[in-house]
Amino acid sequence: MxxxxxxxxxxxxxxxxxxxxxxxxxxxxxxxxxxxxxxxxxxxxxxxxxxxxxxxELPTLIASKTKELQVIYLAASDRAISAVVLVDRDSVQTPIYYVSRILADAETRYSTLENLVLSLV
Incomplete structure (x- = not known):
């Protein structure tokens, strides 16, 4: 199919x-x-x-190839975190995975650095 x-x-x-x-x-x-x-x-x-x-025009998520270099971008604010994993194909960064979510009440008191680590986890 x-x-x-x-x-x-x-x-x-x-x-x-x-x-x-x-x-x-x-x-x-x-x-x-x-x-x-x-x-x-x-x-x-x-x-x-x-x-x-x-x-x-939303990008298509693609599958990663073996030994393909992957790049991860992290974002954190006082209310939400996100991460996207990209690969560079034909000089275009294309997403293979992404995640984002709103922070729980206790997490809103974390420092920005702690929230970046949380988005990586």
Whole structure:
């Protein structure tokens, strides 16, 4: 099989990519109409449309090859941590794995360095 759905993503022989059906829900989300919902300005509408376009261009997760150099980027803030593992193919950094999460209450009191280590773990 060349392509199929598995656990909400599209699996191909080249890697994993976002399920267009899931992206379509956001793409077709109607503009907000009342003040209670949001202050919907032309600028906000433009940004919303830009986000939708970016969703269509999400990178495909690929499988790592044997002895391929991997790069890891870590990020930490006072509320969340994340990490992404990339490989360099054809001068383009392509993700093979990523994870992010919101910090638990006690973890919000860690130093930034401690949170970076936590994201590595």
């Amino acid at each position: 060349e392509e199929g759905k598995f656990l909400g993503v599209i699996v191909t022989n080249g890697g994993f990519k976002a399920n267009p059906e899931k992206i379509e829900v956001v793409m077709n989300m109607p503009s907000l109409k009342t003040i209670k919902q949001f202050r919907w300005t032309v600028e906000v509408k433009t940004v919303f449309q830009e986000i939708n376009l970016r969703l269509e």
